[in-house]
Amino acid sequence: xxxxxxxxxxxxxxxxxxxxxxxxxxxxxxxxxxxxxxxxxxxxxxxxxxxxxxxxxxxxxxxxxxxxxxxxxxxxxxxxxxxxxxxxxxxxxxxxxxxxxxxxxxxxxxxxxxxxxxxxxxxxxxxxxxxxxxxxxxxxxxxxxxxxxxxxxxxxxxxxxxxxxxxxxxxxxxxxxxxxxxx
Ligand SMILES: CC(C)(COP(=O)(O)OP(=O)(O)OC[C@H]1O[C@@H](n2cnc3c(N)ncnc32)[C@H](O)[C@@H]1OP(=O)(O)O)[C@@H](O)C(=O)NCCC(=O)NCCS
Numbered sequence: 186x187x188x189x190x191x192x193x194x195x196x197x198x199x200x201x202x203x204x205x206x207x208x209x210x211x212x213x214x215x216x217x218x219x220x221x222x223x224x225x226x227x228x229x230x231x232x233x234x235x236x237x238x239x240x241x242x243x244x245x246x247x248x249x250x251x252x253x254x255x256x257x258x259x260x261x262x263x264x265x266x267x268x269x270x271x272x273x274x275x276x277x278x279x280x281x282x283x284x285x286x287x288x289x290x291x292x293x294x295x296x297x298x299x300x301x302x303x304x305x306x307x308x309x310x311x312x313x314x315x316x317x318x319x320x321x322x323x324x325x326x327x328x329x330x331x332x333x334x335x336x337x338x339x340x341x342x343x344x345x346x347x348x349x350x351x352x353x354x355x356x357x358x359x360x361x362x363x364x365x366x367x368x
Pocket of ligand 1: 190216217218220221288289290291294295296297298299300302317323324328329330331333334337
């Protein structure tokens with residue numbers, strides 16, 4: 186799978202083995218994992234496993250999160266994009282077999298509007314290139330930045346439910362409503 190999506194300041198492309206150091210910086214930081222189950226990784230081998238999982242998803246599910254590259258520095262700054270959540274390990278409450286939009290950035294790159302910029306591009310890719318019917322978003326209620334982004338890109342709040350001792354906000358957008366919101 187070879188993908189190249191450009192936004193004003195960023196490039197989204199498929200994740201590669203050479204992203205290992207960036208993936209380790211990303212997922213070994215406890216601050217990144219506050220709203221992700223609080224289990225940061227400890228070794229590069231775990232970062233390697235995460236990369237392998239995503240590459241495997243490109244092949245078996247036709248989609249997976251993309252690496253985000255900052256154009257100005259050419260640095261790997263994290264990942265963003267769509268994931269097809271399927272199988273018993275990837276249910277969320279009673280939700281299964283859904284495409285969600287997600288993002289996870291290295292802390293040095295937070296608060297620049299980058300996650301928002303990538304999320305807009307992800308919706309565009311999902312609805313116009315993949316022709317998906319529905320894209321969803323899920324965020325812990327305390328994750329203010331993520332909830333803001335999901336609302337700002339036009340997803341509609343549907344409901345709240347408990348999952349693994351946390352409360353989750355669930356959002357959805359379908360292709361028709363997406364098309365109506367576009368200029
Ligand atoms: C969530 C995350 C991707 C946001 O990335 P980001 O590039 O900093 O987000 P943006 O700059 O696009 O900001 C989006 C909005 O959230 C706000 N925001 C960002 N960080 C915030 C924080 N810690 N607290 C409150 N608001 C915050 C921004 O001010 C902006 O608000 P605005 O729309 O009113 O301008 C980043 O914090 C991250 O990687 N967190 C760890 C992983 C994670 O939680 N992923 C989401 C799981 S659901």
